Amino acid sequence: xxxxxxxxxxxxxxxxxxxxxxxxxxxxxxxxxxxxxxxxxxxxxxxxxxxxxxxxxxxxxxxxxxxxxxxxxxxxxxxxxxxxxxxxxxxxxxxxxxxxxxxxxxxxxxxxxxxxxxxxxxxxxxxxxxxxxxxxxxxxxxxxxxxxxxxxxxxxxxxxxxxxxxxxxxxxxxxxxxxxxxxxxxxxxxxxxxxxxx
Amino acid sequence: xxxxxxxxxxxxxxxxxxxxxxxxxxxxxxxxxxxxxxxxxxxxxxxxxxxxxxxxxxxxxxxxxxxxxxxxxxxxxxxxxxxxxxxxxxxxxxxxxxxxxxxxxxxxxxxxxxxxxxxxxxxxxxxxxxxxxxxxxxxxxxxxxxxxxxxxxxxxxxxxxxxxxxxxxxxxxxxxxxxxxxxxxxxxxxxxxxxxxx
DNA sequence: ATTTTTTGATTGACCCGTCAATCAAAAAAT
DNA sequence: ATTTTTTGATTGACGGGTCAATCAAAAAAT
Numbered sequence: 001x002x003x004x005x006x007x008x009x010x011x012x013x014x015x016x017x018x019x020x021x022x023x024x025x026x027x028x029x030x031x032x033x034x035x036x037x038x039x040x041x042x043x044x045x046x047x048x049x050x051x052x053x054x055x056x057x058x059x060x061x062x063x064x065x066x067x068x069x070x071x072x073x074x075x076x077x078x079x080x081x082x083x084x085x086x087x088x089x090x091x092x093x094x095x096x097x098x099x100x101x102x103x104x105x106x107x108x109x110x111x112x113x114x115x116x117x118x119x120x121x122x123x124x125x126x127x128x129x130x131x132x133x134x135x136x137x138x139x140x141x142x143x144x145x146x147x148x149x150x151x152x153x154x155x156x157x158x159x160x161x162x163x164x165x166x167x168x169x170x171x172x173x174x175x176x177x178x179x180x181x182x183x184x185x186x187x188x189x190x191x192x193x194x195x196x197x198x
Numbered sequence: 199x200x201x202x203x204x205x206x207x208x209x210x211x212x213x214x215x216x217x218x219x220x221x222x223x224x225x226x227x228x229x230x231x232x233x234x235x236x237x238x239x240x241x242x243x244x245x246x247x248x249x250x251x252x253x254x255x256x257x258x259x260x261x262x263x264x265x266x267x268x269x270x271x272x273x274x275x276x277x278x279x280x281x282x283x284x285x286x287x288x289x290x291x292x293x294x295x296x297x298x299x300x301x302x303x304x305x306x307x308x309x310x311x312x313x314x315x316x317x318x319x320x321x322x323x324x325x326x327x328x329x330x331x332x333x334x335x336x337x338x339x340x341x342x343x344x345x346x347x348x349x350x351x352x353x354x355x356x357x358x359x360x361x362x363x364x365x366x367x368x369x370x371x372x373x374x375x376x377x378x379x380x381x382x383x384x385x386x387x388x389x390x391x392x393x394x395x396x
Numbered sequence: 397a398t399t400t401t402t403t404g405a406t407t408g409a410c411c412c413g414t415c416a417a418t419c420a421a422a423a424a425a426t
Numbered sequence: 427a428t429t430t431t432t433t434g435a436t437t438g439a440c441g442g443g444t445c446a447a448t449c450a451a452a453a454a455a456t
Contacts, residue, residue, distance in 0.1 A: 006435060024314070026311065026313030026314045027225075027226065027227070027310065027311075027314070028225065028227070029225070031410080031411060032412070033410090033412090041436075041437090042437050042438080043411095043413090043437095044415090044436075045435075045437075047412080048436080051413095052412080052413070053413085105313055108306070108309070109310060111362065111366050112224040112225065112307060112366070113224070113225075115223075115365070116222075116223055116225070125367075128367060150382065154356065154379050156359070156363070157355075157359030157360045157362075157363055160359035161358035161359030161360075162355045164355075164359070164362065165355055165358060168309050168310075168312060169326060173351065173355075177351075181351060181352050181355065185383065188387060204401065205401090229444075229446080231445075231446090239402075239403090240404080241447090242403055242404080242449090243401075243402060245448080246401080246402080250447075251446065398455105399454100399456085400453100400454085400455080400456095401453080401455090402451100402452080402453070402454090403452080403453095404450100404452100405449090405450095406447105406450105407446100408445105408446095409445085409446090409447105411443085412441105412442095412444105413441095414440085415438105415440085415441105416438100416439095416440105417436100417438090418435100419434105419435080419437100420433100420434095420435085421433090421434090421435100422431100422433085422434100423430100423432075424429100424431070424432085425428100425429080425431085
C-alpha cells in the first residue's frame with residue numbers, strides 16, 4: 001500500500017478548500033475543479049474520495065457543524081451557573097474560528113442550501129435544535145418558562161442577525177461588539193438595569 | 199411603434215418570475231431559460247430587454263429594494279412620535295409582502311450575492327444605510343446617543359435574524375410573533391418594565 | 397413600409413462524473 | 427535481500443449535458 005493514510009488528509013484538505021472557496025464566493029456554485037485545485041489535487045481525486053459533489057458539500061457542512069458543536073461543548077464545560085452557560089453559547093458563536101468572514105459566508109450558503117436540499121435541511125435541523133435547547137435549558141433557570149422561550153428565540157435571532165451583518169457589511173460589528181450586544185440584550189431580558197450585573 | 203408599452207410589462211414579468219424562481223430555489227443558480235419560461239416568453243427575449251443575466255439580477259434587486267423602501271416610507275408617513283417611527287420600520291419589515299418566505303429567500307440570496315458582486319454590494323449598502331439612519335434618527339430622540347446606536351444595531355440584527363429563521367426553518371416565527379419579539383426588545387432597551395408602555 | 401417584438405437555432409464554454417491507465421509503496425514470496 | 431505481487435493514490439482525457447449569449451429572420455403592430 002502506497003502512502004497509507006493519505007485518504008483522511010485528502011478529505012480534510014478538500015473540506016478546507018471547499019469552505020474557503022464557497023465562503024469567498026458566497027455561493028455553492030463553485031466547481032469541483034476549483035475546490036480540488038485549491039486543495040492541490042485533480043478533480044477526479046475528489047470524486048474518488050467523495051463520490052459526487054453533493055457528498056463534498058454535505059461533508060463540508062458536517063465538518064462546520066461538528067466544529068461549532070465542539071466549541072460550544074468546550075465552553076459549557078468551564079461555565080458555572082445558568083447565566084454562564086448562556087454566555088458560553090454566545091461566546092462560542094463569536095469565537096475567532098466561527099466568526100471569520102469566510103466561515104460565516106459558508107454558513108449562510110448552507111442555510112440557503114438547506115432551503116432546497118432535504119439532507120442539508122436535516123443536518124441544520126439537528127444543529128438548530130441543539131443550540132435552542134442549550135439556550136432554553138439555561139434560561140429556564142433564570143426566567144419563567146414563557147419568557148425563557150422568548151428570550152431564547154430573541155438571542156438566537158440576534159446571533160444569526162449579527163452573523164449576517166458581520167459577513168456581508170464591510171465595517172459590520174466585530175466579535176467584541178457582537179458579544180457586547182448579546183450580553184446587553186440578555187441583561188435587559190433578565191430585568192437588570194444598567195451596570196447591575198456582577 | 200407597434201405594441202406600445204410591451205417592454206415595461208415584459209420587464210416586470212421577468213422580474214416577478216426571477217423573484218419567484220430564485221426565492222423558490224434559494225439560489226442564483228437558475229437559468230435564464232427557466233425565468234423566461236415562467237414569465238411566458240423565450241430566453242432570447244429576456245436577453246433582448248436586459249442585455250445579460252447580471253442585469254436581470256440587478257434589476258430584480260432594485261425592484262425588491264424599491265418596494266421595501268416604499269413600504270417603509272408609507273409606514274413612516276402615518277407614524278406619530280419617535281417610538282411610532284421605530285415601530286413603523288419594524289412593521290414594514292414584517293409586512294405581508296416582505297415577510298413571504300419566497301421574498302425572504304430571495305433577499306438572502308442577494309445578500310450573499312453582494313458578497314462577491316460589487317454592484318450588488320453597492321445596492322445593498324444604500325438600503326442598509328437608509329434603514330440604519332431611519333432607526334438611529336428615531337431612537338436618538340428616545341435615548342442617549344451611544345445607547346441609540348446600540349439599540350439600532352440590535353434591532354437591525356434581530357430583524358435580519360428573524361428573517362433568516364422565518365425563511366429557512368420550518369415552523370419558524372410568523373410575522374405576529376416576530377413583531378412581538380422586536381417590540382419586546384425595544385421596550386427593554388427603552389427601559390420599560392413589563393406592560394408599562396402605552 | 398417601417399419599426400418593434402419575438403423566437404428557433406446555434407455556438408462556445410463550462411461542468412459533473414467516469415474510466416482506463418499510471419505510479420509508488422507495502423506485502424508476500426523466494 | 428531481491429524479486430514479484432498487490433493495492434491504494436492519482437490523473438488526463440472524454441462524454442453527456444446545460445447554460446449564457448448571439449443572430450438572423452419571422453410575426454405583429456402602426
